[in-house]
Amino acid sequence: MAINNSDVKLFESQRLTDEEDGGGRVTGSEVIDGNVNNLFRDISRLDRTIGDVALRKAFIGISTDNSDAYLGSHLILTEPPKDPNVSVLLFNTDDQTDERADARNRIESYVVPGIEASWLPIGDQLQGQRTIVGYQREELAIPEIGEVYKLTTPDEQVSQFVRITGLTHQVATFTYNQGGKFVDFTRRKLEMDISAALITTFIGAQPFPGIPEEETSTVHTTQIADTSRYYGIQSVSANITAGDLTIKAASVYNALVPSAKVESPLLDQYGGYTGKTMVATSASTRNVACRFVHISGNQSRTYLQRGVLPKTLSLSLEGGTFEDDGAGLLIHKSGSNNYSQLTVDYELGEINVWRASSYTTASASASYQPAVAITGAAVSGAIPITNQNRGFNYTLNMAEAKPRPGTLVVSYIALGKWQDIRDTGAGQLSGSGSGTIIFATGSAAITHGCHARPGQRHRLQLCGAER
Structure with missing residues (x-):
């Protein structure tokens, strides 16, 4: 049988x-x-x-x-x-x-947490809210409708993935108290509608030029992690005859969870990418004495009162010497090291340190080359993707317009959404992929996580390029 x-x-x-x-x-x-x-x-x-x-x-x-x-x-x-x-x-x-x-x-698990987002929440985002208010630097990329972010409470006990369904933004002026003196600064204010209500209250802080003094919830971008295969059915959009090697379907996508599309018109926006880069204002090195003040927990902070040119900062603190790596971190070079992390904001001249135990209010000395952040026009290019060059790894030769450190952005489309890989300023590329760049020659190697389809383009953008 x-x-x-x-x-x-x-x-x-x-x-x-x-x-x-x-x-x-x-x-x-x-x-x-x-x-x-x-x-x-x-x-x-x-x-x-x-x-x-x-x-x-x-x-x-x-x-x-x-x-x-x-x-x-x-x-x-x-x-x-x-x-x-x-x-x-x-x-x-x-x-x-x-x-x-x-x-x-x-x-x-279709998306997994990636790097920290380019924006921070303004104040507490209360349980049940369907709108998140945040702020970011004006030159950073604006969140897009459809992007997914992961919110995590300060104690890391509760986290939630949220999808942006609507967005409005404007540049606003904020004020903070610096040693009894009120200082104004500008940031882009974001009001983002989300697809689901918040399941708990996520702690935020008032806008601050650098890292907020209070302990706040963290916001991370997400990356695609295609762990499952889904099978559906679609009608064909053209007749299929014997011998055909290709077929045309109405779509290769299908709805997995309920969603809605919203169009948001943008006015008076730059047509190309723009970004800030630090440019030296003096050829000489500036030597200053500074004192760290306690912020919260093990964190202490000081200001150099000038912008800093990347890779020129040297800090002497508690018998140890630290130098910046060009990407915002201070690396221990010699002497004692009582700190778990040291960071520098080049534009503000702000240094934050986290002591391994307790905190520090010690005096320190720093030497650096003063600099200021400027916005430059971008040099853009594209790489057509065909069956012959389709892959995960690409090399770029930008010898005719070498990018300044911290200005290179490589974008590609994955499942209808633009993904960005950015230059950290220290020769590494990170984000929705990885890579390296040699600024002296303008050569870069890029690796991303998914194939581009034939007919799509990788968009290459440079800002502040040297010709």
Whole structure:
């Protein structure tokens, strides 16, 4: 006897619900073909209004009394939903006992935390809010609608991924108290609508030129981590004939979770990339005495009162000598080292140190070359992606317009969204990829995490280029 089509059956899992423990092991109950609501319940009016994700776990099995060899089976979708607002996808977790919570985590693992975001929250973002208010430097890239960020409380006990669904921004003037003197500074203020309400209160701080003095929640960008494969169905947009090597489908995408698209017009924006770079204001080295004051915890801070040219700062503190690496970190060079981290803000001339124990209010001496931040026009270029050069690694030769440190940005499209790889100023590239750059020759090597499709372009942008 043979194994017939009628012997291949779909079996229920232990719990066909959308509760946390939905799913589980296989049962002997068959999902009867053609029965209404045999796997999913009816779609309510509320679900049609605000959207819903329903997950059901089922098993493919063979039900026969003979001992014929089972050579394998497969599962496909042969007909799309008749409701255009409903989408169906299949995916496999390769687990016989997992539950709905595990499957949900698998879906949410589509993005993973990356580097710290370019903006900070203004004040506390309260539980239940659907809007986040933040601020950033004017020259930094503005968050885009559709981007996902991870918010984490200061104690790292609660975190939440949020997707930006709407955005307004403007340059605003803020004031802070510096030793009894009120100082004004400008930052871009961001008001971002998010797809889901905040599940807890995320602590923020009032805008500050450098690192906030209070302990605040952290904000991280996210990167694509395609850990699952999803299978759906799409109609073709052109006839298919015998011998065709390509087919045209209506789309290669399908809705995984409910979402909405919003168009936001931008006025009076630069057509090309712009960024700040530090330029020396004096050929001589400035020597100054400074004193660190306690901020909070193990953190102390001082100001040099001038901007600093990267890779010219030398700091003598508590018997140790530290030099900046060009990317905002001070590296121990000689003598004693009682500190876990030292950072410098080149534009503000602000130095922050974190002592390994307690904190410091010690005096120090610093030598550096004064500098000021300027905004320069960008030199841009593009690399066409074809079947011949499609890959993960690319090299760039920018000998005719060598980029200044900290100004190179390489952008590429992944799943319809621009991803950026930025120059840290110390010869490394980081962000949605990695790489290195040699400023003396203008040569760079770049590695990113996903193939660009033929017909797409990698956008290359340089700011403050030297010709």
